[in-house]
Amino acid sequence: MNSREKQLKAFDRLLTIMDELREQCPWDKKQTMESLRHLTIEEVYELGDAILDNDLQEVKKELGDVLLHIVFYSKIGSETSHFDIADVCDGICEKLIRRHPHIYGDVNVKDDAEVKRNWENLKLKEGKKSVLEGVPQSLPALVKAYRIQDKVAGVGFDWEKPDQVWKKVEEELNEFKAEVKLGNQVAIENEFGDVLFSMVNYARFLGINPENALERTNKKFSKRFQYLESKAKEQSKSLKQMSLAEMDIFWEEAKRLPNRELENL
Template sequence: MNTRKQQLAAFNRLLDIMDELREQCPWDKKQTLESLRHLTIEETYELADAILDNDLQEIKKELGDVLLHIVFYAKIASEKKSFDIADVANSICDKLVSRHPHIYGEIKVKSEEDVKRNWEQLKLKEGKKSVLEGVPKSLPAVVKASRIQEKVAGIGFDWEKPEQVWEKVQEELGELNEEIKAGNKENIEKEFGDVLFSMINYARFIDVNPENALERTNKKFVNRFQYLEKTAKKEGKILSDMSLTEMDVYWEKSKEFFK
């Protein structure tokens, strides 16, 4: 692995390249904070995909893309005389020191839960009016639900046992079933949302990341269905002309390859 000196030299090289591109490249010169935003979101999702695939080489590449964006934003801000990359680094360093008094102060903690609880309390002392202020509005719903539940749990608003959460899941399923029988579409949507929210909460108690779990299932389904498509095509068959029973034969076969 690289030494700290080599790591700093590599980062300095990136800063130099960013300066040169901003001065000389027509595309880089044109970019703004706003124009980069959607690209940053895309790069973050690509990193997330690489992590799910456990592809370390791809993770390295995608981290580089994300790091470039951080440097790019800081460069634009420095041109506006607002802040630069040193301010960005110092800002997070100051926050880390402030929010880890059990490392840099006199606070004693016994567990990870103590750390999380202290973290949320410290944020409130910093001026936040709600523990939920830090949850971005534009997060995907599943991720947002997870973060909301983690945040409130951090100050003790939580179930005590996984069994209690599972009972809540069953309760919400029952309420959904009643609304389906009644045929009230608006209430069905509400109760379906409650079921999803309670399932996401239960995932936390059994140490499952619901976003990762669902995405893995998405990928598994895509792989199995594409196997079905390719196999049917090899045999000269058209899926739309096949019966569900015929397609199910290929589907079951796909499970041998994609589990």
């Protein structure tokens, strides 16, 4: 691994290149925080994909893209004298020190759960009106549900045992089934939301990140379906020309294939 000196030199090089691009490149010169926003979100999702795929070379590349955006925003902030990259770094350093009194102060903690509780309590002392203020409104609903539950658990609003949460899941499922029988679409949707929310909570108790779990299933399904498409193409057929029984044969084949073979489709 590189020494701290080389790491700082590499970061300085990035700052220099950013200065040059902002001054000389027509595209970089016209960017604003608003114009970069959707690109930043896209880069973070690409990083998330690389992490789920356990592709460390791709993780390295995507981390560079995300870091570039952080430097870009900081450069724009410096042009209006609001903040620069030093302010950004100092700000997060001060927050980390402030919120880790068990490292930089005289507070004692017994485990990571207590660290999380202290973290949320410290945020309230810093002026937050609600522990939920730190949950972005624009998060995807599944991620938001997980973060909401994790946040409130941090201040002690939580179930005690996983089986209690599973009973809640069963309760919500029964209520959902009852509304399906009645046929009230609004009530059905409300109860379905409750089922998903309770399942996310149960996943949290099992140490499962529901977003990661669902995305892995999305990827698995997509690869198997692409295998099915490739087999149909080999037979010069479209999927619409195949019966469900025929498609199921190839689907079962795909399930038996090693992941590396599916990845090459």
